[in-house]
Amino acid sequence: MQRRHLLGVAGAVFGLLAAGSAQAAWPERPVTVIVPWGAGGGTDATARIIASLLEKELGKPFNVVNRTGGSGVVGHSAIATAAPDGYTLGMITVEINMMHWQGLTPLTYKDYTLIAQVNADPAALQVRTDSPYKSAKEVLAAAKANPGKLKASGTGQGGIWHLALAGMLQSAGIPPANVPWVPSQGAAPAMQDLAAGGVDIVTCSIPEARAMIEAKKAVGLAVMDSVRNPIFPDVPTLKEATGSDWSTAAWRGIAGPKGLPAEVQQKLGAALKKVYDSAEYKKFMADRGFGVVWKDAKDFDAFLAKSDADFGALMKQLGLAK
Amino acid sequence: MLTTAFGLVFDPYVLAVIVGSAAFGLFVGAIPGLTATMATALLVPVTFFMDPVPAIAAIVTATAMAIFAGDIPAALLRLPGTPASAAYVDESYAMTRKGQLELNLGVNLVFSVVGGLIGTVVLVTAAPALAEVALNFSSFEYFWLALLGLTCAVFISPSSPLKGVISLLIGLGIASIGIDVTAGHPRFTFGSVEMMGGVSFIPAMIGMFAVSEVMRSVCDADAPLKLAQERIGNVFRGIGAVTRRYWKNVLRGSVIGTAIGALPGAGADIAAWISFAVSKKFSKEPEKFGTGHIEGIVDATSANNSALSGAWIPALVFGIPGDSITAVVIGVLYMKGMNPGPTVFMQAADQLYAVFIVFFLANLLMLPLGLAAIRLSGQILRAPRTVLMPIILMFCIVGAFAINNTVFGVGIILVMGILAWVMEENGFPVAPAILGMVLGELLEGSFMTSMIKADGDLLAFFHRPIAAVLGVATIALWLSPLLLRLLRKR
Amino acid sequence: MRLNDAVIGLVLIVVGLLVIWHTRSFPAMPGQKYGPDLFPSLIAAGLAFGGVILVASGLRARAPFVQMGAWARSPLLLLNFLSVPAALLFYILCSDALGFLLAAPLVLAVLIALYRRGRVVSSVAIAIVAALLIQQAFSRLLLVPLPRGVIENLIG
Numbered sequence: 001m002q003r004r005h006l007l008g009v010a011g012a013v014f015g016l017l018a019a020g021s022a023q024a025a026w027p028e029r030p031v032t033v034i035v036p037w038g039a040g041g042g043t044d045a046t047a048r049i050i051a052s053l054l055e056k057e058l059g060k061p062f063n064v065v066n067r068t069g070g071s072g073v074v075g076h077s078a079i080a081t082a083a084p085d086g087y088t089l090g091m092i093t094v095e096i097n098m099m100h101w102q103g104l105t106p107l108t109y110k111d112y113t114l115i116a117q118v119n120a121d122p123a124a125l126q127v128r129t130d131s132p133y134k135s136a137k138e139v140l141a142a143a144k145a146n147p148g149k150l151k152a153s154g155t156g157q158g159g160i161w162h163l164a165l166a167g168m169l170q171s172a173g174i175p176p177a178n179v180p181w182v183p184s185q186g187a188a189p190a191m192q193d194l195a196a197g198g199v200d201i202v203t204c205s206i207p208e209a210r211a212m213i214e215a216k217k218a219v220g221l222a223v224m225d226s227v228r229n230p231i232f233p234d235v236p237t238l239k240e241a242t243g244s245d246w247s248t249a250a251w252r253g254i255a256g257p258k259g260l261p262a263e264v265q266q267k268l269g270a271a272l273k274k275v276y277d278s279a280e281y282k283k284f285m286a287d288r289g290f291g292v293v294w295k296d297a298k299d300f301d302a303f304l305a306k307s308d309a310d311f312g313a314l315m316k317q318l319g320l321a322k
Numbered sequence: 323m324l325t326t327a328f329g330l331v332f333d334p335y336v337l338a339v340i341v342g343s344a345a346f347g348l349f350v351g352a353i354p355g356l357t358a359t360m361a362t363a364l365l366v367p368v369t370f371f372m373d374p375v376p377a378i379a380a381i382v383t384a385t386a387m388a389i390f391a392g393d394i395p396a397a398l399l400r401l402p403g404t405p406a407s408a409a410y411v412d413e414s415y416a417m418t419r420k421g422q423l424e425l426n427l428g429v430n431l432v433f434s435v436v437g438g439l440i441g442t443v444v445l446v447t448a449a450p451a452l453a454e455v456a457l458n459f460s461s462f463e464y465f466w467l468a469l470l471g472l473t474c475a476v477f478i479s480p481s482s483p484l485k486g487v488i489s490l491l492i493g494l495g496i497a498s499i500g501i502d503v504t505a506g507h508p509r510f511t512f513g514s515v516e517m518m519g520g521v522s523f524i525p526a527m528i529g530m531f532a533v534s535e536v537m538r539s540v541c542d543a544d545a546p547l548k549l550a551q552e553r554i555g556n557v558f559r560g561i562g563a564v565t566r567r568y569w570k571n572v573l574r575g576s577v578i579g580t581a582i583g584a585l586p587g588a589g590a591d592i593a594a595w596i597s598f599a600v601s602k603k604f605s606k607e608p609e610k611f612g613t614g615h616i617e618g619i620v621d622a623t624s625a626n627n628s629a630l631s632g633a634w635i636p637a638l639v640f641g642i643p644g645d646s647i648t649a650v651v652i653g654v655l656y657m658k659g660m661n662p663g664p665t666v667f668m669q670a671a672d673q674l675y676a677v678f679i680v681f682f683l684a685n686l687l688m689l690p691l692g693l694a695a696i697r698l699s700g701q702i703l704r705a706p707r708t709v710l711m712p713i714i715l716m717f718c719i720v721g722a723f724a725i726n727n728t729v730f731g732v733g734i735i736l737v738m739g740i741l742a743w744v745m746e747e748n749g750f751p752v753a754p755a756i757l758g759m760v761l762g763e764l765l766e767g768s769f770m771t772s773m774i775k776a777d778g779d780l781l782a783f784f785h786r787p788i789a790a791v792l793g794v795a796t797i798a799l800w801l802s803p804l805l806l807r808l809l810r811k812r
Numbered sequence: 813m814r815l816n817d818a819v820i821g822l823v824l825i826v827v828g829l830l831v832i833w834h835t836r837s838f839p840a841m842p843g844q845k846y847g848p849d850l851f852p853s854l855i856a857a858g859l860a861f862g863g864v865i866l867v868a869s870g871l872r873a874r875a876p877f878v879q880m881g882a883w884a885r886s887p888l889l890l891l892n893f894l895s896v897p898a899a900l901l902f903y904i905l906c907s908d909a910l911g912f913l914l915a916a917p918l919v920l921a922v923l924i925a926l927y928r929r930g931r932v933v934s935s936v937a938i939a940i941v942a943a944l945l946i947q948q949a950f951s952r953l954l955l956v957p958l959p960r961g962v963i964e965n966l967i968g
Contacts, residue, residue, distance in 0.1 A: 032957045039363035040643070040650035045657070052370055063955045065727050066363070069519020070501045070508075077515045078728070102506060105515065151775050157506040157841075177843065182461075182771050183504045188649075192586050192642045197786075198460030198775060211641025211652075214663040217457070288656050319842055356954065364954060488824065488862040495831070495855045502848040505841050509848060510834070533896065540927060541883035541893035712923035713942050715896065716916055719903055720946055724956040729904045736900040747813050747881070748820060766851045778845035 026086045026264045030061040033254075034082070034090035036075020038068045041186070042207060042290060046119055046252055047091040049284045053275040058267075071095065071156055073105045080111040084257040086264035089115075094160045094250045097308045101315045102158050103322030109304040113260035116272050117253035117295035117303065119285065121205035122225035123164035124235065126218045128194055136222040136241035139201060140172045147178040152201040153190040157183040158320040161190075161203045163311065164224055164248045166318050168203070168238065171246035176318055194218055205250060206231055207289035224248055231289045251293065253300055269297060327675035330375045331683065339376040340383045340680065344687055347384030348695045351391030354528050355721015357404045358388035358590075358630075359646040366654060374658035375676045381654065382677065383684040385647050386438055389590055389626050390692055393430035394699050397423060399714065401532040406626040408527055408756050409594035416614030428557035429564055429616055430623045431692045433572055437624030438685035440576035441583065441631030445638075446678045450664065453639035456584045461768040461775065462783055464587050466792035468765035471592060473799055474599030475754035485750045492745075493758020494765070496521050503763055504770040516730040523759050525722035525734040530752050532718050533739025536711050538746075554700035557693065564616060571601060571620045579625030583632025587764060589645030590629040595757055597625035631681060638662050638674075814879040818870025821863040828860030888929075895926055911961015912951075916943035 033051045037043040044066060051062035067075035072095040079090030092112060099105050125136055133139045143150050154161030166176035182199050184190040187208035194202045195217040202209065202218070206229045212218040213232065220235040224247045228237055238244050254272060256264070275281055276294050285292050295303055315321040330336070343365065350361040361384045369377035392403030393414065400415035402408040417426040444452070459467075475490040476483055499510045500520025511517035565572070575597045582593040601621035602611045611618055633644025634651070641662035643649035655662050660670045667674060702710065722731035742752045776782030784790045835849035835856070883889035899919045907915040920939035925932050950956040 030957075038646075038649070039359070039366070040646075040653045045653045048367060049370075052367055061955075063957060064367070065957060067726055067728070069522070069726070070515070071506060071518075073501070074515060074519040074726070104501070104506070104508065104518070148777065153771075157504060180774055180843065182774050183506070184771070185503070185767070188642055189586065192457060192636075192640070193460055193771075195457050195640070196460035197458075198462070198771075211661070211663050214661070214665060215640050216664075217640065284657065287659065288653075350954075360954075484862060484865060488859065488866075491855050491858045491862065495852070495859070498852045498855065505839070505848040507838055507848045509838065509852060510831075533900070537893065537896045540896060541881070541889050706928075708927035709924055709938055711927065712899075712920050712939075715899060715923070716920055716942065716946060719900065719916075719919075720950050720956065720958070723958070724950065724954065727957055729907060729959075732900060732904050732907075736897060736904070739900075740897060744813065744815075748815055748817075769851075770846060773846050774844060 026261070026267060027058055027060040029087065030063055031086070032088045033062050033064050034075055034079045034088065035064055035066050036068065036072040036079070036090070036093065036095075037066070039066050042121070042205075042288070043091055043093055043252055045288060046285070046290065049281060050091075050118065050254065050272070050275055053278060053280060054271055057271040057274055071099070071104070071159070073099055073107075076107055077105060079255065080107055080257055082257045084113070084259040084261070086256065086260060086268070089254060089256045089268070091252055092255045093252050094307075097304065097311050098158065098160065098163070098315065101312050101321040109301075109308060111258055112255035113258055113265060114297045114300045114304070115254040115256065115265065115269050116276070116297060117251055117293055117300045118272070118276055119253075120249040120251040120291050120293040121207060122223055122229070122247065122249040122291065123161060123203050124206050124209060124220050124224065124229070125168070125222045125238070126191070126194065126202045126204070126209045126213070126220050127200065128197070129216055129219055131200065131219075133200075133221075136236075136238060139221065140169070140174060140242060143169060143178050144172075144174045147175070148180060150179045150200045151182050151198075152179050152203060153182040153184045153193055153199040154187055154202045154204040155184060155190070157181060158315065158318075159183075160248070160250045161187065161205075162320075163314055163318075165201070165203045167246050167248055167314055168224060168244065170314075170317070171244040172242060191218060206235075210289055229289075229291075230286075249291070253295075265297070324675060326672045327679055330672065330676035331379070331679045336376045336379055339372070340379050340684065340687065341691075343380040343384040344387050344684070344691050347387030348391045348691060350384070351388030352394050352403045352695065352699060353717060353721060354395060354401050354403055354532055355524060355718065355724060356388075357524060358385040358392075358406070359650065360724070361385060361388050362647050362650045366650060369654055370657075374660055374670075374673050375680070377654060377658055378651070378660075378673075378677050379680040379684070381647075381651055382680050383687070385630055386627065386681075386684045387688060387691065389630055390431065390434040390623075390688055391695060393434070393623060394427065394696060397426050397430065398699065398703065399532070400535050401714070402527065404590075405524060405527060405760070406590040406594050406629075408531070408591065409598045409753070410619050410622045411531060412751075412753055413598075413612065413614065413618055416612065417616065417619075418614075420614040422614060422616075424555050424557045425560045425564070425616065426619065427554065427696050428559070428561050429619055431557065431689065431696065432561050432565075433575075433620055433624045434627040434692070435685050435688050436572055437576045437579060437627040438631060438688065439682065440573070440624070441580045441628030442678065442681040442685060444577075444580045444628075445631045445634055445681065449635045450639055450667070452581075452584050453636045456586065456636050456644075457640060457642070458788060459585055459587065460786065460789075461771040462786050462789040463792055464585075464764060465768035465772055465783060466789060466796050467585070467588065468761045468768060470792065470796050470799070471596060471757065471761045472765065473796065474595050475757050482749065486754045489745065489750045489752065490754040490758045492741075493755035493760075494762045495758075496526065496755070497759045497762025498766065503767040504774070516728065519726070521734055521738075521759070522725050522731060524725050525731040526738045526759055527756055528718050528722050529735035529738030530742035530756060532714065533735050534742035534746060534752070536715050536718075537739060537743050539707070540711055553703065554696060557696060564620065568617060568620045571617060572624050574600065575621035575624035576628040578621075579628035580632035580635075582625075583629030583644055584635040586636050586642045586644055587768075589633060589647075590626040591760055593629035593632075594622040594626040595760065598622040627685075638666060639664060813881055813884070814875075816870045816875045816877045817866040817873065819877050821866030821868075821870055824859045824863030824866065828856040828858075828863060831856035832860075892927065895923055899923055907959045909961065910959075911964050912947055912958035913943060913963040914961050915959070916946065 082088035187204035222241040392407040396407040396411040579593040601618040636642040637648035838849040840847040925935035
């Protein structure tokens with residue numbers, strides 16, 4: 001009996017301690033930031049700079065953890081299914097608006113507590129330096145004239161850069177199936193395959209194509225954005241090059257599992273805004289060539305709702321949606 | 323310019339960073355489940371606040387040490403510390419059982435250093451030219467390379483070729499679990515999100531080697547919980563003789579290692595497999611392989627360290643990672659303003675030469691520090707096995723967890739451990755299964771994407787010049803036993 | 813545990829056929845000759861074929877179908893053998909709820925005491941020290957987010 005009492009008391013003490021810790025000001029212990037993509041990539045780099053600046057801002061370690069695999073499904077699921085206590089956050093990426101259309105996961109952006117969007121990298125069109133096509137217009141003309149001849153790559157089947165290509169073709173009145181997609185493990189291997197002569201076109205973001213362009217192995221023909229990219233100011237926008245209004249970008253944002261306490265949302269949102277406005281963040285992103293975009297939770301939500309619907313429509317037309 | 327570079331390296335702070343990251347790399351490499359890639363990723367936040375040279379120096383040193391250190395638990399416990407040691411773990415442990423632990427560790431250390439140095443020389447002298455060649459590899463070439471790699475399974479299975487091939491197929495089958503590389507269709511996942519990510523290779527390797535070994539050793543009725551050897555003596559005895567006998571192997575291993583490292587689709591682990599198989603194929607005494615024979619280890623241990631330097635070739639010249647380590651490194655290079663590309667040789671020449679000096683320094687430093695690590699790890703041999711085995715199991719658990727920070731990794735080591743235990747009890751070698759897992763995705767991915775590019779024309783595998791050479795070589799290799807037999811009959 | 817080759821061969825044939833049957837449900841790639849079912853079904857066919865050869869050789873060898881090792885006849889060694897998968901299973905199921913600093917010492921203490929056949933007090937002490945060292949190395953130095961539980965929350 002005695003022993004059982006003791007256990008009861010101990011349990012009560014633990015309970016109190018646990019309750020007490022929940023009420024203390026967040027964050028009072030290290031926070032985990034889940035990245036659904038591998039170490040060394042753009043998402044990883046962005047998450048790491050933000051984590052280190054948040055750590056400075058909030059005084060507790062923000063540890064970046066890579067949860068890779070399954071084309072992003074595994075990591076995105078891990079963020080959504082973590083305990084909503086503010087100690088597990090994550091960097092969600094554009095794929096969250098695409099994976100559920102492909103039937104890979106039931107998860108959508110609605111399964112997260114959105115904090116803010118911090119980056120967007122527009123798609124761009126690259127060819128080999130010795131390619132016969134010298135402009136985006138010529139690429140489109142060739143795609144129209146010879147269905148199936150040009151092969152394109154940049155990411156996996158149904159990934160964001162696949163959609164970028166399909167959307168571009170469609171906006172010019174060319175059936176997207178005219179340019180078969182060669183799936184790759186990412187933009188870097190695709191750019192290498194471009195240089196090796198394995199594919200004819202790569203659609204990916206400017207920072208991903210940068211090294212190969214600077215090495216004179218590839219040339220950028222157009223940026224699928226409303227403005228030119230500061231790294232390569234000579235590369236025209238798609239509208240300048242072909243008249244098409246199509247634009248798309250890969251974006252990254254910070255989010256937590258659904259049901260994050262209001263206090264955490266508010267404190268994290270404010271700290272993240274400070275981080276975003278800091279000179280360190282701006283310089284880091286500029287050095288890597290990453291675009292910076294800020295959307296707070298409300299704008300982020302509105303943007304995601306629209307982009308989700310757009311992607312759904314496009315993927316259905318492409319036969320990528322289930 | 324060189325004096326500036328030397329000044330950048332021989333600075334007390336930089337030297338301190340190098341020694342510190344060397345110790346870190348040795349620790350990470352020696353623990354199964356923690357890989358050189360992970361060491362790099364963990365160093366990234368630390369390097370945020372460093373100048374370019376110490377930042378890169380930290381990564382170069384830690385990874386070189388980690389790849390060597392992976393050999394230590396492989397020799398002591400049949401437990402590869404990093405995937406790059408998996409190719410020769412059985413050979414290595416067989417040597418330990420024969421009482422040749424010292425020679426084995428000495429060879430691992432000395433020829434890791436030599437391999438690293440040769441790889442570095444190639445990196446410094448021929449990077450731009452080699453990168454041009456590596457860049458010409460498309461999916462067609464990688465397909466043949468993967469097939470060549472699979473051929474190694476036959477060479478590395480000691481006993482029954484049939485059981486070796488079945489083991490290889492089991493590995494390939496496991497590699498096909500998860501979202502498939504081309505169509506994005508989830509295969510054999512049975513609705514589990516974790517399975518969509520596939521069976522991570524590193525927990526699988528921990529399970530197949532370490533957990534199965536723990537299982538075997540705790541239920542061994544004859545010698546319960548006994549390790550092969552209790553103390554480590556002078557590891558440098560006999561090195562001279564090995565060098566005189568096998569210096570060609572060292573060169574061959576280093577060259578193969580550097581070349582494979584420089585290919586963007588293959589790294590230190592594949593380099594070790596291929597050079598080990600090449601060693602057996604061209605050995606004068608291939609029958610000794612599998613019985614604890616040093617020859618293949620000489621090749622492979624040189625190869626995996628030279629591959630590390632080789633991987634920097636495309637990374638520096640084109641910003642294309644040569645392996646998973648340089649994938650992280652490229653990010654750090656950008657962060658430090660040393661943007662990869664041909665221009666880095668002009669724009670950041672001082673810093674680049676400083677990095678090259680660090681490569682040499684790190685590899686030379688491996689000799690004393692690696693020796694210290696061997697001595698230190700020798701202590702664990704004195705721990706009672708009854709205590710050691712549970713602790714090894716706990717390291718396996720934590721290491722498998724750390725790969726993706728999920729207990730799913732622990733589940734993988736459990737299933738793979740039991741699978742490997744059953745396989746080995748029945749004479750199926752485990753190494754080919756590991757090889758299948760290493761190469762499965764490359765093989766399928768390169769075949770499928772090649773077929774999309776060629777509109778399903780199989781002959782496209784011979785259209786490009788490098789692909790044609792590789793293809794003919796592979797097929798010749800397969801047919802050679804058959805042809806030889808036919809010739810002999812006549 | 814030595815199984816007759818015929819038994820293993822039979823398992824391989826069954827697994828191979830099951831996989832081939834399952835891959836038929838995989839979708840084809842639009843406009844492509846080869847789809848995601850190609851490699852798995854080739855591999856499965858290879859396994860089944862290998863299985864057939866094993867069955868043939870196994871039946872010829874006339875070995876017993878199952879031959880257990882010496883450990884299976886000694887209850888203590890059997891316990892040793894089962895302890896490894898049991899420990900892993902326990903960790904998988906309970907580490908999240910207990911936290912590393914409760915689950916790991918528990919696993920270690922039971923295994924060490926089992927293998928040493930007693931000496932419980934010193935085994936528990938070793939287990940606690942080892943778990944603490946591992947926890948410090950992995951979560952402090954290597955920043956691995958080991959599962960947190962009651963003890964972690966107490967010591968902060």
